[in-house]
Amino acid sequence: MSHPVIRRAWYVPMRARPAEESHRVSTPLELLFDLCFVVAVAQAAAGLDHGFIENHVGSAILAYLMTFFAIWWAWMNFTWFASAYDTDDVPYRLLVLVQIAGSLVIAAGVPRVFADNDFTVIVIGYVIMRLATVSQWLRAAAADPPRRRTATRYAVGVAAVQVFWVALLLVPSSWVLAGFAVGVLLELSVPIVAERPTPTTYHPHHIAERYGLFTVIVLGESVTAATLAFQSAMDRSGHSATIIGMAAAAVITMFCLWWVYFDHESVPEINAARAAFLWGYGHYLLFAAAAAVGAGLVVAVAYEEQETHGISYVVSAAATTVPVTIFLLVITALRAQPGRPRIIPVATSIAAAVVLADTFVPAPLYLTAGVLVALVAVLTAATRTRAGASPDAPPAADS
Incomplete structure (x- = not known):
């Protein structure tokens, strides 16, 4: 007996999924994303234990907190967006592939932070991920009129903060810590500002x-x-x-x-x-x-x-x-x-x-x-x- 072939539309308008949707569970693509992201977590943890072993405790803790924020924030941005707008069509899957590639670049850049306080590779990984993230939010803005202002605010806010991170690479090293703190506040404020018009329908x-x-x-x-x-x-x-x-x-x-x-x-x-x-x-x-x-x-x-x-x-x-x-x-x-x-x-x-x-x-x-x-x-x-x-x-x- 042959099994029926599951046919999926290659493109689905990115409208908000209902917050009360029944049987809403994590998808295989989300699990793959998590498993790829844990590579960066492992790199950060390895840098922390190496710093303790080498008696560079203070600098290791600071580098760990900074790199882990970058890892966690990229993961969280994807997770909440997917809860509201996962269409699982071909464009969505391909853009998630780009985000996965960006997460692996971030992982590759973690050791440089612990060794040389160099965030260049992590910022490059963020640029890759956010090209996909902004594209997803623009898709949502185009297809979901009730939440168009919210999605547009996310797209503009994410892009603007990413420009800040790129610019931070050009400042003197003595400014990096203060600039990082400012960048963190900007990142955390984007969802707070964006969600004000009409909240996203996360589940x-x-x-x-x-x-x-x-x-x-x-x-x-x-x-x-x-x-x-x-x-x-x-x-x-x-x-x-x-x-x-x-x-x-x-x-x-x-x-x-x-x-x-x-x-x-x-x-x-x-x-x-x-x-x-x-x-x-x-x-x-x-x-x-x-x-x-x-x-x-x-x-x-x-x-x-x-x-x-x-x-x-x-x-x-x-x-x-x-x-x-x-x-x-x-x-x-x-x-x-x-x-x-x-x-x-x-x-x-x-x-x-x-x-x-x-x-x-x-x-x-x-x-x-x-x-x-x-x-x-x-x-x-x-x-x-x-x-x-x-x-x-x-x-x-x-x-």
């Missing part, structure tokens, strides 16, 4: 899923980086109990961070503009922290193997405990919703404080893993008990 459930999937990918990249570090250490020094124990603590830590992120009772309330901006912008810190945890684990292995160059024990511990603390605090803020058990934010905040304190005591990786296990136990008891007490809870299945 709240789709956005929550897209952010969740990228969180999984970033955590997965951290696991990969840490695994390679542990494997390399065991190849050099044999299967030492210390390295194996650290590896087990690292796996538990990453799994617990995943659990904390996804242990919620409903999708986040991001229908209102303020909540949407908080969710969208707040994930910069969460994604950056998740990737930095992997870098911190690499630093912990290097310190144990005496391969670091002059960093103190506290600094080596902070490379892991600080990003874990930031992750917990940010997810607490993002998941703050009326009606949630008060014990959840309280427990998460206490866990964050204890993890930060682990920086100054022996065996911080083990203690951090233990704190996160306790937090997961508390969150599980709180959410499951509340679900069981709810009159709307489904009956337990018979054994």
Whole structure:
């Protein structure tokens, strides 16, 4: 029996998709985009752990925050646009291909930032991506009259800020940091200004899923980086109990961070503009922290193997405990919703404080893993008990 051939129109007018559309899920093209983008995340994390190992901590953190903003912002621009205007026709797919190519150029430029503070290649990658992004917004402006002003504002704003980034390459190096800060403010203001006439019809459930999937990918990249570090250490020094124990603590830590992120009772309330901006912008810190945890684990292995160059024990511990603390605090803020058990934010905040304190005591990786296990136990008891007490809870299945 032959299978029917699915025929798609090669061109579809780019009208807004309804925000209440049923069965709206991430597409294979969006997943491919994410997987290509994680290459840049891996490069940024590698630059961060290398900076710690070489005792260039301050410059490494600054370069990491700057490059990660570029990575996250490019990903976020694509994600929110696709939620409202993904037509999946041939022009759309080809323009996404251009954006993927731009993301790979950005990834290629990340090491230059850490080595020489050179943003040239990253800016070139942005130019490539934004040629496609502006084209997509112009398509939306032409085909979606109710939101024409919004789409036009996006197209003009994105193009104008990109001109600023290109111009920043021409200024003296002493101006770059201040210019970068100005560029960040301009970037963040474009959606705020553009959404005022008529908001885009992003799909709240789709956005929550897209952010969740990228969180999984970033955590997965951290696991990969840490695994390679542990494997390399065991190849050099044999299967030492210390390295194996650290590896087990690292796996538990990453799994617990995943659990904390996804242990919620409903999708986040991001229908209102303020909540949407908080969710969208707040994930910069969460994604950056998740990737930095992997870098911190690499630093912990290097310190144990005496391969670091002059960093103190506290600094080596902070490379892991600080990003874990930031992750917990940010997810607490993002998941703050009326009606949630008060014990959840309280427990998460206490866990964050204890993890930060682990920086100054022996065996911080083990203690951090233990704190996160306790937090997961508390969150599980709180959410499951509340679900069981709810009159709307489904009956337990018979054994």
